[in-house]
Amino acid sequence: xxxxxxxQLETLQPQLLRFARTQLRNxxxxxxxxxxxxxxxxxxxxxxxxxxxLKTWLVGILKHKVIDQLRRHKREATVLxxxxxxxxxxxxxxxDGHWREMPADWGNPDDVxxxxxxxxxxxxxxxxxxxxxxxxxxAREWLELSSDEVCKExxxxxxxxxxxxxxxxxxxxxxxxxxxxxxxxAVPTHATR
Amino acid sequence: xxxxxxxxREVTRLVLERENRPLTMVERIAVRLHLSICxxxxxxxxxxxxxxxxxxxxxxxxxxxxxxxxxS
Numbered sequence: 001x002x003x004x005x006x007x008q009l010e011t012l013q014p015q016l017l018r019f020a021r022t023q024l025r026n027x028x029x030x031x032x033x034x035x036x037x038x039x040x041x042x043x044x045x046x047x048x049x050x051x052x053x054l055k056t057w058l059v060g061i062l063k064h065k066v067i068d069q070l071r072r073h074k075r076e077a078t079v080l081x082x083x084x085x086x087x088x089x090x091x092x093x094x095x096d097g098h099w100r101e102m103p104a105d106w107g108n109p110d111d112v113x114x115x116x117x118x119x120x121x122x123x124x125x126x127x128x129x130x131x132x133x134x135x136x137x138x139a140r141e142w143l144e145l146s147s148d149e150v151c152k153e154x155x156x157x158x159x160x161x162x163x164x165x166x167x168x169x170x171x172x173x174x175x176x177x178x179x180x181x182x183x184x185x186a187v188p189t190h191a192t193r
Numbered sequence: 194x195x196x197x198x199x200x201x202r203e204v205t206r207l208v209l210e211r212e213n214r215p216l217t218m219v220e221r222i223a224v225r226l227h228l229s230i231c232x233x234x235x236x237x238x239x240x241x242x243x244x245x246x247x248x249x250x251x252x253x254x255x256x257x258x259x260x261x262x263x264x265s
Contacts, residue, residue: 098201109242166209
């Protein structure tokens with residue numbers, strides 16, 4: 001029974017590691033977060049009462065361990081790379097503040113989101129974000145920390161956070177455009193023109 | 194006009210920023226007025242909405258059992 005539990009943990013470990021990597025963007029931190037998760041799970045298997053899926057329960061623990069890692073490494077975690085600093089706004093907008101190009105019609109979200117491969121592209125795009133942008137963006141979106149909590153845990157200012165989130169969302173948009181929508185243009189439906 | 198007037202660049206910033214904080218009344222009116230006449234920013238807003246839903250779905254795959262995709 002206990003062995004069985006340990007075996008299941010082992011099976012799920014690669015998936016946990018994948019999400020820890022996406023969030024932390026550092027192999028050593030991700031591995032630490034996952035091993036701490038597995039240890040915590042092995043220490044109190046009784047708290048997993050089978051009330052939810054094992055994966056859901058583990059991801060719940062993992063999120064806490066990931067936050068611990070961010071807290072522990074906050075200085076390094078908030079260093080801005082050249083990529084983090086790059087602003088897409090100037091590429092998107094002319095000096096007069098107008099769009100350089102018409103944004104594409106992405107079509108009906110239901111049609112897009114029904115496709116499993118789209119989520120795989122999303123995963124690739126998240127992994128392609130500059131590291132610090134990825135950390136703050138996923139801290140908001142995946143760890144579901146509030147802006148205040150992110151600022152507090154990582155000791156960054158609100159203005160810095162907003163700039164990073166702004167850049168991350170524009171990056172993600174570019175990446176989805178290139179990785180998905182260029183190859184899957186929306187079927188024109190009603191008059192949007 | 195100047196109080197509620199915003200350029201596309203500014204409107205996209207606000208459209209993204211309202212994911213982080215509630216906009217002020219003036220900002221909300223400015224965005225709404227702008228979107229009512231600007232197809233480009235309307236499309237951008239639709240893209241942001243789709244991205245939000247896509248993130249929710251990504252999270253769902255991340256957290257729950259699913260026939261795991263072979264990729265990566």
